[in-house]
Amino acid sequence: MKGDKVKSSRKREAAGRLIRLIVNGEEHVVIAEDRNTLLDVLRSKLFLTGTKEGCGTGECGACTVLVDGKPVLACLMLAINASGKKITTIEGLAVDGKLSPLQQAFVEFGAVQCGFCSPGMILSATALLYENRSPTRKEIQKALEGNLCRCTGYNKIVEAIESVRRGVS
């Protein structure tokens, strides 16, 4: 169990240190223990609960965030390793209340059902479109392989991303 790993480390709480995170363009200085993951800090210290935890072991992709523009599983990255880096979470995509083209497409195409995978999925797709402005369907599917979705069968998610791809190119 994930908990087993942290059980013995309780007495080392004093090992916390100050780290500086630039999250969605805002600078935050937080105390993080060495063992805290980036996910722990985002969710429990910065209250950015849009980033989800589906497994805690790097298998489901629900915790995907962008670190310096690259998709990263926040549950596998230690917060101290994210110090000084630019982090984008799902809360940082909409500008002045206007959804990003991908967010908008996810809504319009029915790519969202329960929505628990959506933040991670949208960030993986955002990273893909940074790298590759007009990915093929296969490239889209490949880029999303680390993000599990149990509701949609991925069909409408891929369609939503394709619509933005076409919009871009």
Added chain:
Amino acid sequence: MTRVIGKRIPRIDGAVKVTGEAKYTVDIQLPGMLCAKILRSPLPHAKIIRIDTSKAEKMPGVKAVITGKDAWDVRHGFVETPRYPADQYVLANERVRYLGEEVAAVAAVDEDTALAALDAVDVTYEELPAVFDLFDAMKPDAPEVHPIEIPDIDRPYKNIGGMCANSFGDVERAFRNAYLVRKDRFESQLRTHCYLEPQATLAHYDSTGTLHVWTSSMGTFRKRMHLARTLKMPENRVHVHKSFVGGAFGGKIDLFSHEFCTSLLSIKTGRPVRFVAERDEIFSYYRHSQPMVLDLETAVDRQGRLLGQRARCYNSCGAYRGSGVVFIFLSWGFLVLPYRVPAVDYAGYAVYTNNPVRAPQRGHGAPKVRFAVESQIDMIAEELGIDPIELRLRNARRKGEVLPNGDSIRNAGLVECIEEAARVSDFQRKYSRNARGRKEKSPVKRGIGMGVSSYFTGTLIYPNSSAAVVLLNDDGSIQLLTGALDIGQGAETVLCQIVAEELGVKMQDIRVVAADTETTPVDIGSWISGLTYVTGNAVKKAAQEAKRLLLLSAAKELEVGPEDLELRDRRVYVKETDRSISFAHAITRHIRENDGDPIIGRGSFRGLKEAAIGPSLKNAKGTWSDSYAFDAQVAEVEVDTRTGKVSVVRALTSHDCGFPLNPLLVEGQIDGQVSMAAGQATTEEVLMKSGVTLNPSFLDYKVPLAADMVENGYIDIITEQYEGEGRFITKEVGEGYVSGMLAAVTNAIANAVGFRARKLPVDMAGKTDR
């Protein structure tokens, strides 16, 4: 013509979900919140001799420790009837019956302290012999899981948690007169839901004596009932709040021990307490789908018409009944639904074993029964040299037929479903081509297959019915109060569409207030495939009542009869004129003239109006559902003969779901079910040995990934006819379409390589064909 209903309208909660604003149970934090953890049995079967919590209780930071002794001897069950009384304690009492059963729970200031406290709880067990295999458990000398006797067991089987038996027609004669009899065993594995949001509960018992609960569920009113009963509290003191739900698929309907424990820990401490299950905890100890072994004997005449069937259904329901006794009842129904069978002899057994408890999963029996029947139909077709499509058409039920339990299939597009699925997929041509392709050199073989299914549209099980309220504010804006819980299927969106249609307003004019047991009326919940039908009709009636009052008020103002008026754009118009007044104006007048009464429309709905209770779980007698959805699904697969890998490339779902209120959402339901079926057919299985789960992670339990996406086609059958009859004739669409797909895949594999799978998931290495 409808304006809003029947249109592809994006879901109303889309924006809050794509921005991360939507708060799921795991996201809700309250000041002073404690962390709960659960101690589980390390043994599959044992007596609890002693539990010593004194050390844990003294630990700094530990606020409460509870065991079975604190749980006042209360039992609960998915079913609680005189024949099947509740059989499970909320916390183990004197005995544990599966590895992982809840023995104690703690609440502490943080997770580390809670885990350390679990370690400090000292439990002395006396191990008992355990039994894991279904058929071993039925042997007379098997270890006894429960000392329970079901009176009408037809053989000296042991550990029978439930039995459902039903027969009709002259079965002996059917088999005597048969041209061909096939007898096959089909096995459906232990598979699981894989909802992405973990099981989680937050409870806060406040100083007024009210328990506030947020829990990841499939219906807040069913949870309230369970919690009120087990905590011995009145329902009005248990306030289950709405939180967004990150998937369920059947896996979150039961009462779970963690929900009770979190609540009781909060009652003991007076502080908010939250429990979140770890993913490996869910894989290892939570409720998966019911596995099934089905022995199916089918007699047909020379033309392939079904004459009779004998079926024996064996289900390992785990250490407590869970939904096992419902599963064996439903399996009878899914056997007799889509095809005409004049004689059937059915018996189903739910068997106790020392495994974790099982639950419904999307389809609840239908996928497993239809896998068997539809596989066998193809086998019969091959033996008789009849086209598999033709064979299905010869047996398909038609509009107006009456089921063995007396339910009428008032409308059924099954024949059209099969014909259209075959035509659009170019089935016959591909089927012959693929069969020829078996002899060719290419290592990758293609196959096409069909499966047929039918599913019910809600039935009577608590809360049985739904109510709704439509409130008109004095500025003309509208609130819909509904107890419906949106678990991702789009319940709130569809209900909002119904109000918008009735009142002639935009979706944005309506605020949906949902799923809060304190402020919204009772609701059937997002399960048993009844929400859109039952709640949808309750909402429709509420909206119609509000409309009636609105028109009365406007008619006075405009000095015409209510029948001369129509609603659009939040105004009431005299038909075919420009004369109008605003909603606000009409509502204000109504308030003034009716002693301050604002316009409130109330509505309620209960299916099966003639029936006092649902059908009998003992003999499947009694009415079951108001209507049935039908589907024929086609799968196209590629089989790599070098590796045995099966890829489901394309699927076509041809279905009769009544009038689709929102085709975008309907397609989403089909996509999800096709994907789930593709996974269940090819890769998914929870592997267990001696009560231990061997693959408790997403790495080792393989659900379909984006790269495994199935290209989907959809054909909605006889939609116009339903529109003509009335636009709210809806049928279920959320569960039935896993079922046809499973056999469609295995039939396609048989078409590709001649391998006939009798066991899921398909294992090409274990070829057993003929």
